[in-house]
Amino acid sequence: MDPGEVEYEPVSVKELLAEMKDTAELLIDLAYSAVLHRSDDIAAEVLALEERMEILQLRARMSLLMAARTPDDAEELAPVLGMVGAAEKIADAAADIAKIVLEDIGLPDAMREALPEAIETVVRAEIAPDSDYAGHTLADLNLETDTGVRVIAIRRDGDWITNPDHATDLRAGDVTLLRGVEDGIAAVYERATGTEYEPPVAVDSTIEDLDRAVDSIVLMKNMSELAVDLAYGAVLFDSEGVAEEVAELEAEVDALESRFEAWTLRAAARVDDPISLRGLMHLAGSTEVISDAAVEISEGVLRGLDAHPVVAAAVEESDEIIVRMAVESGSRLADRTLADEMVKTETGMRVIAVKRPGNEWVVSPGPTTALHAGDLLIAKGTRAGAERLSRLVGDPQTFE
Known part of the structure; x- marks a missing residue:
């Protein structure tokens, strides 16, 4: 649909906000995956999803303007408008990141080498007519349990399903976005499309400053993603902390x-074609926009403005919540690693960050990350999973 054709129609602001939140998070995920895996297919899906976000933000703005009738209404709705504007900025930044790939602006081959071996891959797979996945629900296929691969979104006839669940069926022609480690991805991709999966090839860099620049970009990416997750958590649960x-x-x-800028400029003097590093500069700028947008999402909380009830209602449309829990002395997680207690397997919660005493952050912690008493875990998942995690850390606090 052309955004120019959008007209006002009565619509649930709650549903719009929930879909914008899910879409913004998915856009960030896909945009960086497109860059890190040099995927034109994923980059193209980012641009398609950005068009959807444009429609959502227009409808949200229209509905909010219609709802503001008094000064009190305006005060209550101002933070909601801020959330809408921030989601739009995230979408624009994600599209700019995708264009780095599609327009071949220039990225060092070392980008792939910066990825940890165990990082999950996101790939685009179109369900072939003769695929044995076609005509079955995700519950029937049990993909995540059997292969470790999760369907994170489906594009079907121009519409998006951003939170497919166990009852969602797969159909021939569906464009699915799959997330998982590459061993599982390869098997699922082949069964879905009928063609062999070809993983991207990592290339070693011989320039130390370039390695540092790439590593800093990956860290900026992780921190920006975390900031967006936490921003929505701050608003939805009205947490100033x-x-x-x-x-x-x-x-x-x-x-x-x-x-990053200093390392990139130093590296430019040692590469054959400094213009090939333009993409890194674009990526850094877009990443900063995303982190700035995260602050805008949570700005109302920082300024003491109460969240509008529609915001609290919107979170109920999502299956995932964000919780913050402290590891207590003597708990099962104290002085253990995430792998030791199989936190993700046992609880279904994904620990997205650990804040150490002294304000030290560990973003995107891995299986070998050790936890200690006093560490603050930031985790994302279901409410039932949050309850299971609270028993491991010995701290029943959540954002509810």
Whole structure:
């Protein structure tokens, strides 16, 4: 649909906000995956999803303008408008990141080498007519349990399913976005499309400053993604403490960008074609926009403005929540790694960050990340999973 054709129609602001939140998070995920895996297919899906976001934000703005009739209404709805505007900025930044790939602006081959071996891959797979996945629900296929691969979104006849669940069926022609480690991805991709999966090839870099620049970009990416997750958590659960952590992350991204620029300029003197590094500069700028947007999402909380009831209602449309829990002395997780207690398997929660005493952050912690008493875990998942995690850390606190 052309955004120019959108007209006002009565629509649930709650549903719009929930879909914008899911879409913004998915756009960030896909945009960086397109860059890190050099995928034109994923980049093209980012641009298609950005068009959907444009329609959502227009409808949300129309509905909010119709709802504001008094000064009190305006005060209550101002933070909601801020969330809409921030989601739009995230979509624009994600599209700019995708264009780095589609327009071949220039990225060093070392980008792939910066990825940890165990990182999950996102790929685009179109369900072939003769695929044995066609005509079955995700519950029938049990993909995540059997292969470790999750269907994170489906594009069907121009419409998006951003949170497919066990009852969602797969149909021939569906464009699915799959997430998982490459061993599982290869098997699922072949069964879905009927063609062999070809993983991207990593290339070693021989320039130390370039390695540092790429590593800083990956860290900025992780921090920006975390900032967006925490920003929505701060708003949805009205937590000033979490909103302050979003602001701290944004400041750290700014500091990282300064160091990144210095390393990139040094590296430019040692590469054959300095123009080939333009994509890195574009990527850093878009990443900063995303972290700035995260602050905008949580700004109302920082300024003491109460969240509109529609925001609290919107979170109920999502299966995932964000929780913050402290590891207590003597708990099962104290002085253990995430792998030791199989946290993700046992609880279904994904630990997205660990804040150590002294304000040290570990973003995107891995299986070998050790936890200690006093560490603050930021985790994302279902409410039932949050209850299971609280038993492991010995801290029943959540954002509810």
